[in-house]
Amino acid sequence: MIHIIGTGPGDGRYTLDLARETIKTCTVFAGFRSHALRFIPPSSPFVDLSSDGGVGIYSGLDEIDRLRLGGEDEIGILVSGDPGFHSLLPLVRSRYPQWELRIVPGLSAxxxxxxxxxxxxxxxxxxxxxxxxxxxxxxxxxxxxxxxxxxxxxxxxxxxxxxxxxxxxxxxxxxxxxxxxxxxxxxxxxxxxxxxxxxxxxxxxxxxxxxxxxxxxxxxxxxx
Missing domain, CATH: 3.30.950.10 (Tetrapyrrole methylase, C-terminal domain)
Incomplete structure (x- = not known):
């Protein structure tokens, strides 16, 4: 399962409990490091989607594909705000069937x-x-x-x-x-x-x- 998790704006004060609970179930994470790293456990496997210093969005999603084929079945993609508002949801949906995705909403700024x-x-x-x-x-x-x-x-x-x-x-x-x-x-x-x-x-x-x-x-x- 790929979880697209909206963490809300900022440092976590507006993050929903459902998002925090979902993060605990994931074994591998992806996101933009400037925001995502504050929410995941230290030393967790992480795919940095940032274009500056990371692998970028498309290469990052390719890496997620490799992780899924390698047996990782609880992958969390963390985004700021809400996944469905000018975020990664449309791109991720274009690559995976609906039944493989779980969307966790978040507040937008x-x-x-x-x-x-x-x-x-x-x-x-x-x-x-x-x-x-x-x-x-x-x-x-x-x-x-x-x-x-x-x-x-x-x-x-x-x-x-x-x-x-x-x-x-x-x-x-x-x-x-x-x-x-x-x-x-x-x-x-x-x-x-x-x-x-x-x-x-x-x-x-x-x-x-x-x-x-x-x-x-x-x-x-x-x-x-």
Whole structure:
């Protein structure tokens, strides 16, 4: 059995008991070392899916195939957030039949961020820029403002990198200068000791943490 385990955002404070119990049943693990290693027992066999210093996703899944053929029958693939939200679930499902997979859900950073600031997230359209240059985000914002989807009052963008927050805000402003006065919630490193949340204009955001959840709710503009 291959268990795809969502561990939630951050250091484990939002990890579900079911995920922890499933990890205890696994004998081999795979995931991205910056996140996964904090959850597995020391010295456990581990396939690092990271592109920087690891074997990468596709080679890592090939290694999982070899482990399965070698007799390993309880393999845990650990992911941050939820496996079904911009994560590894689609790729893993394309390689294995459904009956060989068990999906353990997890909280996503945007769910936790919305809870912290008191916004119902069923009203928000979800966009992820993890692993993406995000060239289309400004046009997405323009379309959202001019023709908002029915029932949607705002949107959430997940981004990463040391300047993911500033880069995104600057890209939106360059494409549509009138958006500089729009305000958003910037939620950095949700679930980590250093998490922080700020509500500010796009042209005033400061660089924050490694991972950022950006929430523009009701497209509010601050008068200058």
């Amino acid at each position: 945007f769910q936790v961020a919305c809870a912290k600031i008191g916004i119902p997230w069923q009203e928000l359209e979800l966009v992820s820029l993890h692993g993406s240059g995000g060239e289309d985000i400004a046009s997405f914002v323009r379309r959202f403002v001019s023709h908002p989807p029915s029932g949607m009052s705002g949107f959430v963008v997940l981004t990463a990198g040391p300047r993911g927050d500033r880069d995104l805000a600057e890209r939106i402003i360059v494409e549509e200068p009138r958006f500089r006065g729009f305000k958003a919630w910037f939620c950095w490193d949700i679930g980590e000791d250093g998490e922080s949340i700020a509500y500010c204009r796009l042209d005033a955001v400061q660089e924050g943490g490694r991972l950022c959840t950006i929430i523009m709710h009701r497209m509010e503009e601050e008068s200058v």
